[in-house]
Structure formats: structure tokens, C-alpha cells
Amino acid sequence: MKIGDIARLAGVSTTTVSRVLNNSKNVKEETRIKVNNVIKEQNYYPNMIARNLSSNKNDTIGLIVPDIKNTYFSKIVNNMVTNAGKKNLNVVLGCSNEDFEIQKKYIELFIKQRVKGIIIAVTKNSYNELEFFENISSKIPVVFIERKINSNFPTVCFENINSTIKSIEKLIEKGHKKIAFLAGDLSISTARERLEAYKRVLKKYNIKYDEKLVFYGDFSMESGYILAKEIFKTNVSAIYISNNLMLLGFLKALKEYKKNEDEYLISTFEHDEIVYFINQDINSYKIPFSELTKKSMDLLEEVSNKENKKNLVEIELD
Amino acid sequence: MKIGDIARLAGVSTTTVSRVLNNSKNVKEETRIKVNNVIKEQNYYPNMIARNLSSNKNDTIGLIVPDIKNTYFSKIVNNMVTNAGKKNLNVVLGCSNEDFEIQKKYIELFIKQRVKGIIIAVTKNSYNELEFFENISSKIPVVFIERKINSNFPTVCFENINSTIKSIEKLIEKGHKKIAFLAGDLSISTARERLEAYKRVLKKYNIKYDEKLVFYGDFSMESGYILAKEIFKTNVSAIYISNNLMLLGFLKALKEYKKNEDEYLISTFEHDEIVYFINQDINSYKIPFSELTKKSMDLLEEVSNKENKKNLVEIELD
DNA sequence: CTGAAAGCGCTTACAG
DNA sequence: CTGAAAGCGCTTACAG
DSSP: OOHHHHHHHHTSOHHHHHHHHTTOSOSOHHHHHHHHHHHHHHTOOOOHHHHHHHHTOOOEEEEEESOTTSHHHHHHHHHHHHHHHHTTOEEEEEEOTTOHHHHHHHHHHHHHTTOSOEEEOOOTTGGGOHHHHHHHHHHSOEEEESSOSOTTSOEEEEOOHHHHHHHHHHHHHTTOOOEEEEEOOTTSHHHHHHHHHHHHHHHHTTOOOOGGGEEEOOSSHHHHHHHHHHHHTSOOOEEEESSHHHHHHHHHHHHHTTOOGGGSEEEESOOOGGGGGTOTTOBOOOOOHHHHHHHHHHHHHHHHTTOOSOSEEEEOOO | OOHHHHHHHHTSOHHHHHHHHTTOSOSOHHHHHHHHHHHHHHTOOOOHHHHHHHHTOOOEEEEEESOTTSHHHHHHHHHHHHHHHHTTOEEEEEEOTTOHHHHHHHHHHHHHTTOSEEEEOOOTTGGGOHHHHHHHHHHSOEEEESSOSOTTSOEEEEOOHHHHHHHHHHHHHTTOOOEEEEEOOTTSHHHHHHHHHHHHHHHHTTOOOOGGGEEEOOSSHHHHHHHHHHHHHSOOOEEEESSHHHHHHHHHHHHHTTOOGGGSEEEESOOOGGGGGTOSOOBOOOOOHHHHHHHHHHHHHHHHTTOOSOSEEEEOOO
16 A cells, blocks of 8 residues: 555545645645545555655654663663654664674664664763764764763763762761762763762862772672772761662662661662662652753754754753 | 765666675675775765665564563563664664553554564553454564463463462472462453462462452552552461562562561562562572563564464473 | 666655 | 656666
8 A cells, every 4th residue: 555546546646645644735625535534444554764765854763872771771761762752753772782883883773774863872982982973973963862972062961060069968968078989980971070079079168089988880780889898898978879770789788788778878860769669868869861852852853953052951950 | 975976986887886785696796896995985874764665675673662661671672672783673662651542653653664563562451452453463564572462463472371380389389378469460461371370379289269368459569569568467478479560569568667578488470680689589580581582573574474383482481 | 797777655846 | 726757765677
């Protein structure tokens, strides 16, 4: 069943059927009804492949995330798919698993697919590959989300520095001066920014920066678990943990070592609802993922039309 | 940059470029090299939209899941995308959120997109809509995963009944005769099959089926939480919980009521790694998600070629 | 081993 | 308000 069949059955030209399909103004009401009836009767679905080719448009966007098993990213995926669906846009998904080569493969796949654009939360170390991303961006609209690679590229992310400062202030307000910091993988912008925030807030409160209180991890549960054991050896009782997975690793260690829940006061950026089952008192943000996905789709649209005024959209948290 | 440009620059016809692009046999080595050089130089990516239209093929598959925030399904998505990527197939994703109308919208979107086929874990109650699915299946290859709707439709899922029987036997082996059962949403096949298994295993061990020990939930965390409180009123100490989310709800209640961890012996179908942080002693399966996704893609291929011998592929667990 | 030409199923100026 | 015809960027018999 193709547009020509509908045309024949309705006794009109394919042009007219196309107009009806696209809700074009210039169709007599009577004709429109006649055509729509045939479409209904035949249960006809227009071929978007053909439409996209001839109109040089595309209604699918490519989304690439580094780790969909991490609930932080599965929430992003969920929101993106849902918000895209509302606009009748499809989402093709790539999971890079933090591997640059796999990420590259998905990007190429999506370029060949001539998707409307690519929205990407890059793998670690991607900020070393600016040339690659410049090249890609010249072939297809690209919007970076969650993780920045460079201020020249269109990016939508959450405001990290002030948000993290506020989180750490909550610890200070409770009287803590010795605050441990669990850093994420510093080849990822969010990890760097959160560490920067730690340094700034200490300065703000005239607390001396102590290198021994900074523990370098990699955003994984494993590293949170390992570093927890290091922290147990110190006498700190307040901690900022740089992401949800490291928090889980930390909590796991807490449990294994039969530590009391309130032995540590913890702040983190975001954590899964699941954590409420373990410890109620962790300070974190409720992250507006839906806003992130909407704004990234908006920016993608602007980039497509080469009308993006600003490249960096930062979403404030509270 | 299109195939004609490459042809011109290489001094050959578009036919030849197309042959090179598709690794066709009949091209002189010299020509192939010449063409490939131009492709490299121009950083040319063939337009798959056009290829798909003219060859009447498609290299993307549509995947629809009911709830991607549930780690059970995000694991399926992750494995599907990864395994598809290895075959250079794209995956467009739909998240139905257990809503039949949304599911329908994604299906129609994917049909219009003329995807290679649809792999779907249906929403609850979908088994009431056989006519709809028959209709769809006549337009596009469809493979059902995880949840069955009817034995006439191509389906890949995990073996539920014997697997659940074995899980419950583990409780019986430890001397338990009074075993509570937390049922999932019975409009979903997996919930029905697990309940059936419960009945069968009781019969097998000559344990009287006691309606009061069956608690009807809906697969949600919330319902696990609520039913836990009911269970606390009874004197059972062994429980089968029908899925991962209900387990979490149960554990949450356990914690809130300051129950001892070993007060209940629990079996379940699958649970997130996260549960190890809460309770080490829960009996469950390690689910081979990768196998599910591979077999569903294989079956989709067979269905496409109308050469599927059997409609139901059940994956045994151990 | 190579190429001219028709065709995939749509859209879109253009003409009326 | 409607339609004939060209075009989107490929593939694929067919002929040589």
C-alpha cells in the first residue's frame, strides 16, 4: 500500500493525497474527507523513509549515553524518549559504555542514518577529542548534555559548581570543618567541577584545603566502596560524594563494616530513590531530568537552524 | 556529498561506487581502491535513508518496553542496543510506561518508519488486544519478549514456571511449610505463571494451598511495601516475591519496621545488584539478558523471512 | 568488471 | 483547489 494506491482508490492525484497527509491548507474539505476515508479503510501508514528522503527532513534523533545501567542515565533516556514521543520524534539509542570507539561507531551509524541531530552525554576523555567533535558537528547538528567538553560546543547541563557549593555548605552549617571529598573521574567535566566547588567552598569558609581529605575515585560503585575503607581510617564524619554510584559503594562499605548509619553526614549530587531504603539522611538534589531533555531538544532545533545564540545552557538546581 | 559526487571524483559510475560501498564482489581491485580513497578523502557517509528506500531494507529495529526506570528493563534495553550495535543495527526506543495507548503510538511511529521489525515487552492487559496485535503483525514483523500475550505470537521469554518452582523449593528445603506468595499484576503473563508455579509446588509437596497466604500486588515497589505490612501480621517466615520492585518495597518495609534481616527467608525471580547492600541472603536467578536480546533478534529475523518454525522460545534459567 | 537507466515512495515547485 | 512531472540519493536488473 503506497500513496499511489490511495490516490487511485480516492480518484485523486498523489499530490493531493500527500497534501492531505501533511495537513496542507489547500484541499477542498470534501476531497480531504474522501481521501481520509480511503486511508482509514486501507489502514495505510505513510512511508517516512520516503518522506524523509524527498523532504530532506528526519524525525528521529540520536541519543548516546555512556552507561544506561546507571539509573542517572536511564532517567535521562526515559525522559528523552517520552518528551520526543510527544513531538512524534523517534529516538535511536546508543550505549557507549564509556568507550570512545563504541561512541564513535554510534555517531557514524547515526550520521549515515541522517538523523535530525545527535544528543550526547560523552564518554570520559572525550574532551581530548575536540577535533573529532568539530568534524562531526560540521556534518550534523550535535548537542552535548550533562558533560561538557569545551565551551565552544552547544551544551545543556546542570549547574554544578554553585549547586555543589550549596550541598557542602549544608555540612558546614552542621558544624563540620573536616569534610572528606570523594572525587569522580576527573576526565569528566562534572567530576572536575564538583572538585572545584569543594575547593571554593573551603576558601569561602576559611577552611584549610587538606589534600589528605580528597579521595580520587572514578564515579564507579567499586571506587566508592574502596575509598570508603580509606575514609574509615580517618576521623572525618562529613563527606561529599561526587555521584550516585560512588555513594552506593560507600553505603555498601558502611553496611559491611557495620557502621552506624548516622556516623557520617553525607552530601551528594543525586541519588537513586533506592537509597531511601538504606539511609534517609543523605543530602542531595532532586534533578529535573525532564527539563534537561526538553532543553537539549530545543537547543538541537536551534543548532539545526543555526540560530543558537548561546552555546551553554545551564540548569539551576534547588 | 552524495554518491554521484564520489563517482565523478573517482571517474566511475554511481553503480560502481554503490558496489564498492556494499562490498560487492565484482569490482576490480584497482577501482575499489580508487573509489575508497575518494570516500576517505571526502569523509563521505552514505545516506542510509536512500539506501533503505531503494533496497527496501531497514537496519533499525524498534524496541518498546513498559518501564525503563525498572532496572530489569533497562538491562534489556542495554543488552539489545549493544547486541544490535554489533550487527550495525540501530535501535529506536519506545517507553510505554504500561500505557496501552502510548504503546500503540510507538508501534504506529515505528511502522511509519518502516523499521525492520518491532521487539516488544507489552504493557499489562495487552493480552486483551489480540486483534490489534494480529493486525500489526500483518504489517510488520513483531516479536514479543519477556511477556507473553498468546501462544500464536512469536515470543522469546524466560522459562517462568519451573524456575519459580525451583526457587520456592529452596524455601521448602529449609523446612518451611508456610510460604507466603506476593503476586504481581495478573494481567501480565509472568505474574500469572509465577502464581501457577506456587500452586504447583505446593501440590508437589503436599502442602495445602492457603488463600490467605497469597497477597495480590501489581509488580510495583509501592505494592510490595503495602503488602509487607500485611505479611508482618501473619506468622510466616518464608516468602516468594514475584519481582524485583516488589522485593524492594518489601525490604523498605522491613527496614522501617526495624525487622531483623533474617526474620524472613526470601526467594524472588530477579533482583538488582543493589539488593546486596541491604540483604545478602535473597535467593534469585542470574538472568541471561544478553541471551534474551540475541534470541529475540534472531527470531525477528526468522519472522521477517517467514521461516520461524516455533513461536515460543523459552530460555531456561539456573 | 562496468555503466545507463529505471525504480524505491514520497514531496514540491510550477502551472493551471 | 488540483495535478503532471521532476527530484530526493541510493540500488539493481540488464546489457555489454
